[in-house]
Amino acid sequence: MSETLQTTDLSVSDAGLLAQTATAVRAAGSVLRERFGEVVRYQSRDELMRALAANDDAALDILRPRLTSLRPEAGWVEDELDGGALPPGEWWVVDPAEGNVNHLHALPEWAVTATLVRENQPVLTVVHLPLTGETYTALTGAGARLDGRPLHVSPTADLGLGIVATSQARPQENEKVVRRVGSSITAMLLDALVVRTSVPATLHLLNVAAGRIDAFWQFAGARADLLPGALLVTEAGGQVSDAEGRPWTPHSESFLAAAPGVHAGAVATLSR
Incomplete structure (x- = not known):
């Protein structure tokens, strides 16, 4: 064969x-x-x-x-x-x-x-x-x-016009991660149009795949709340990486899924 x-x-x-x-x-x-x-x-x-x-x-x-x-x-x-x-x-x-x-x-x-x-x-x-x-x-x-x-991700090409979202990976996260989450939200509030924060991660990722929001990021995380959305976003034409733009794996300490037009901007914001 x-x-x-x-x-x-x-x-x-x-x-x-x-x-x-x-x-x-x-x-x-x-x-x-x-x-x-x-x-x-x-x-x-x-x-x-x-x-x-x-x-x-x-x-x-x-x-x-x-x-x-x-x-x-x-x-x-x-x-x-x-x-x-x-x-x-x-x-x-x-x-x-x-x-x-x-x-x-x-x-x-x-x-x-x-x-x-x-x-x-x-x-x-x-x-x-x-x-x-x-x-x-x-x-x-x-x-x-x-x-x-x-499904197709958003055509948005300007982070300043984008709706972005993040989520809390798990209850009682360690203080270092919690502070990183807080500073990233502040950075996104300055650079993006609107920032949404809620759980669970998967529902935000559905919205990225469907083109309703432009990017989602999270620090830490589990396989079960990121793998479904990672596949959906990728197959809908989006980009998945860690928050610094490197290839994402289940070992990564951060996660970013975004429409191609805002991915680089989101990496720049989250890397500050």
């Missing part, structure tokens, strides 16, 4: 896998939608962690068996807050309730995500927003889509 035919067969296989992954992610989203509505009250960190885990477990009860059946040999990332490179092979990187704390507070900014990583490169991703019914997908080399419609 020729190399071209092998590549084509793999692409067809991955396209079918993407569709089946989307079905599993939507099913998990339906479970979380049924649990959504009232603010979940908690009086301690232990109570908060139990409430977060209950949402995760409800979605994972759907996702884990379905995704495992699709790729029985693939590994499974247990902690969505983990970062760094993965061992060789295929891995499912899943966030069963991206923006879980928003879900608990009856805020609408949350999603379910599943990304297949092959040799530390995201191959396909699905991000489903249960409250709107929207499903964002991306397949390496085949583009990014919203409910089947192609």
